[in-house]
Amino acid sequence: MTDSLLDDFRDRGLLHQSTDANELRGWLSSPGRRVYAGFDPTADSLHVGHLVALVLLRRVAAAGHEPVALLGGATGMIGDPSGRSEERNLLSPEELAANVAAVERQIRSVLATAGSTVHVVNNADWMRGVGYLEFLRDVGKHVPLSQMLGKDSVKSRLERDGGLSYTEFSYMLLQAWDFVHLSDALDCRVQIGGSDQWGNITAGIELGRRLRSRDLHGITCPLLTKSDGTKMGKTASGAVWLDPKRTSPYRFFQYWMNLDDHDAGVCLRRLTELPMEEITALDQNRGENAAARHTQQRLAEELTRLVHGDDGLTSAKQATAVFFGGDVEGLAEATLIEIFAEVPSHAFALSAVDNDGLPLVEALQATGLAASRSQARRTIEQGGAYVNNRRIQDAAYCLTKNDLAGRQVVVLRSGKKSYALARFTG
RNA sequence: GGGGAGUUUCCCGAGCGGUCAAAGGGGUCAGACUGUAAAUCUGAUGGCUAUGCCUUCGCAGGUUCGAAUCCUGCACUCCCCA
Numbered sequence: 486m487t488d489s490l491l492d493d494f495r496d497r498g499l500l501h502q503s504t505d506a507n508e509l510r511g512w513l514s515s516p517g518r519r520v521y522a523g524f525d526p527t528a529d530s531l532h533v534g535h536l537v538a539l540v541l542l543r544r545v546a547a548a549g550h551e552p553v554a555l556l557g558g559a560t561g562m563i564g565d566p567s568g569r570s571e572e573r574n575l576l577s578p579e580e581l582a583a584n585v586a587a588v589e590r591q592i593r594s595v596l597a598t599a600g601s602t603v604h605v606v607n608n609a610d611w612m613r614g615v616g617y618l619e620f621l622r623d624v625g626k627h628v629p630l631s632q633m634l635g636k637d638s639v640k641s642r643l644e645r646d647g648g649l650s651y652t653e654f655s656y657m658l659l660q661a662w663d664f665v666h667l668s669d670a671l672d673c674r675v676q677i678g679g680s681d682q683w684g685n686i687t688a689g690i691e692l693g694r695r696l697r698s699r700d701l702h703g704i705t706c707p708l709l710t711k712s713d714g715t716k717m718g719k720t721a722s723g724a725v726w727l728d729p730k731r732t733s734p735y736r737f738f739q740y741w742m743n744l745d746d747h748d749a750g751v752c753l754r755r756l757t758e759l760p761m762e763e764i765t766a767l768d769q770n771r772g773e774n775a776a777a778r779h780t781q782q783r784l785a786e787e788l789t790r791l792v793h794g795d796d797g798l799t800s801a802k803q804a805t806a807v808f809f810g811g812d813v814e815g816l817a818e819a820t821l822i823e824i825f826a827e828v829p830s831h832a833f834a835l836s837a838v839d840n841d842g843l844p845l846v847e848a849l850q851a852t853g854l855a856a857s858r859s860q861a862r863r864t865i866e867q868g869g870a871y872v873n874n875r876r877i878q879d880a881a882y883c884l885t886k887n888d889l890a891g892r893q894v895v896v897l898r899s900g901k902k903s904y905a906l907a908r909f910t911g
Numbered sequence: 912g913g914g915g916a917g918u919u920u921c922c923c924g925a926g927c928g929g930u931c932a933a934a935g936g937g938g939u940c941a942g943a944c945u946g947u948a949a950a951u952c953u954g955a956u957g958g959c960u961a962u963g964c965c966u967u968c969g970c971a972g973g974u975u976c977g978a979a980u981c982c983u984g985c986a987c988u989c990c991c992c993a
Contacts, residue, residue: 739947742947743947743948744948745948745949746946746948775946775948776945776946776948777946778946778947778948781946781947781948805947808947809947855940856940857957857958857959858958858959859956859957859958859959859961860940860941860955860956863940863941863954863955863956864940864941864955866941866955867940867941867942867954867955868941868942869940869941869942870941899940899941900940900941900942901941901947902947903940
């Protein structure tokens, strides 16, 4: 079990590059080895792009080793130029501190069930006290400029108009020093990351050799991309976040449900912990019975549970049932409000629904489902308007007390997927 | 500084005195089909208290019964020569 980490990565398509495989295997052949991956706190939440690294750490734990998650409290002050085309804006120390705290919570939560001792460290803790001159003498002196200039991350930026600043150029020194420090402090000798991290990882390995005559190792995994060329984890409305306040469990679930077949297969391998037998079975099922979309279903379930827990998964599935044609009328007011929490809503006076009622056209416009009354009218006439999931085709239709689902809510919908809530309060 | 071309509705782009809310394409929104997919097909696409009314064709004036279309001035963009 313990030496299978590399094979496991390879089988699941998680292996892009690594340092000498035999040496790696050798070091990993004893249990309890520490392996690290870094996370820069560029926002107050991680997103789907970070999921790969988190899952890698879980696999490290599953293989009998101890994952180390490094928070970039210090490196986040600088900004990693790898894989970026432009200079980053600096974060204020306050923002950064808040981000570190939030990201740490997420990392701990995802790794909580990893089944091994988990280390979470912050490089600000050892960087803070280091003076500039000291750093240049102790670290900078051992890193040849030719080596730094040779890195892809640097080269590609130098060839561009924007270039890069000395600050970002120095980033790799900090990350290299992190690696050496962790090898000192935790005897952590393997760093894993996305393929864009290769340059930074090898910089650390090189520094370890020069400074400590120590063998450090690195593994990178391919970056997740979708078959249509867009970035994994990005939607038209932005990134898919792990924080439920930014991306609700329902939308998180739906993101995976909507992947195309090939991408879903890839994600199933790389991101879930389902045994390979089940994955192979799902591959086969996908070929024979693609319409059932078992792969997407399993993927969405596994990842939603991993990130949002059982409760999150339950609410995501409940919402899914309603959003895909389920009956609205039978639901309790509280459930209804929870399910539609993320959907745009608009408050009307309860009296609007008296007597003749509120024209549907007006409700559609006010809730933002239609840009104008004219458009609302069109939508209705073309059969795209629904009240509580029942199609309404009369443009003159008015909402009355009879339409209230629950005590004060009417569920409006335009087309297949756009929902909005009209709330009627006294 | 001199000469030329242009500025049209979300975008590209036709229109060059009435039939222009303005062709065509893209996008977007609905519908059908479907696997909550892709592709395809259909319809719609300035606003409104709606068989009519109001506002749009760089900006401001003018000619005309009538202007996106003609004239004058201004602004901006592009190209060529200094």
